[in-house]
Amino acid sequence: MHNAQRTLISGLEARARDIRIHVVRMAAAASCHAGGALSMADVIAALYFHVLRVDPNNPDWDERDYFILSKGHTVPALAAALAMRGFFPEELLAQHQELDSIISGHACTTTPGVDVSTGALGHGLPVGVGIALGIKADKATNRVFVVVGDGELQEGSNWEAAMAAAHHKLDNLTAIVDRNWYQTGLTEEMLALEPLADKWQSFGWSARVIDGNDMGEVLGALETVPHDPGRPTAIVAHTVKGKGVSRLETGHQHMSGFTPEERDAALRELGVAVGEGHDA
Secondary structure: OOHHHHHHHHHHHHHHHHHHHHHHHHHHHOOEOHHHHHHOHHHHHHHHHHHOOOOOOOOOOOOOOEEEEOOHHHHHHHHHHHHHHOOOOHHHHHHOOOOOOOOOOOOOOOOOOOOOOOOOOOOHHHHHHHHHHHHHHOOOOOOEEEEEEOHHHHOHHHHHHHHHHHHOOOOOEEEEEEEOOEOOOEHHHHOOOOOHHHHHHHOOOEEEEEEOOOHHHHHHHHOOOOOOOOOOEEEEEEOOOOOOOHHHHHHOOOOEOOOHHHHHHHHHHOOOOEOEHHHO
C-alpha cells in the first residue's frame, strides 16, 4: 500500500470515529437507533469525505451525486457527516429530534444535503432506481448511492426495484447493504437473507461482499463502481451493530439512549477525554 493510500485510509478512519462520537452524543440527548448508525459510520465517512461529488455550499448542485439513506432511522450518522462536511453547523446536531430542529428522527429533506426523506423501509432503493433512470434519460453523469439495511431487504419492493435496475442497465446506481445481521432480532431467525450476494447476482447485479468496518475494503469497493459496466452494483458490507461501543456491540439494542455514565464510557472507548467540549 502506498503512503498516499495509507494517509487517505487513516484520515477516513478518523472521520468515521468522529461520526461515531457525534452519534453517541446525539443518542445521549435523545434515544435513537444508535446501533445501526454506528455500524455504517465507515461507509458514510468514505462516501462523504472521498467518493461523493457534492457541494455543501450548493446542496442542489445539478451535477451532484445522489445519496439515499433507505434505513432512514439511522439518520444520526448521516447528519453527523453532513455537518462535518459543512452543510450546516455541527452545533445543530445537539438539537436532533427537538421541536423545529432541522434533524428529525428519520432522514428528512429539512436537513440540508438530504435529497430524499426516508424511514418507511423498502422505499429508498425504488426511489434510487427512479433517479438513476432519469439521469440515464438525460444522458447525465450523476451517480446514485443507496444505503439499505439488511432487515429491510425482507420488503418485496426492494427486489422489484432490483429487477428494474438490472433491466434498464443502471450502472450509475450502487446499493450498499449495511449487513449487521440484526433488526429487532437476528435477521436469519426472523426471515433469512442468505445467500445474500447470490440473490443480488441472480437479479442481474454485480455483487461484492466486503468488511464494511474495514476502511481499506470499503474504499476498494466504492472507488471502483460500477464493478461491471452495464450492470448496477451491490456491495454487501458486513458490519458490527453498534461498532465502536462495546455495550451496543454485545447487546444488539433496537434503539438506544445513553445515561451520562454510559455516554462517558462510550466516548472513552472512542478516544475522547471526557470533560472536553460538549462533555464538560
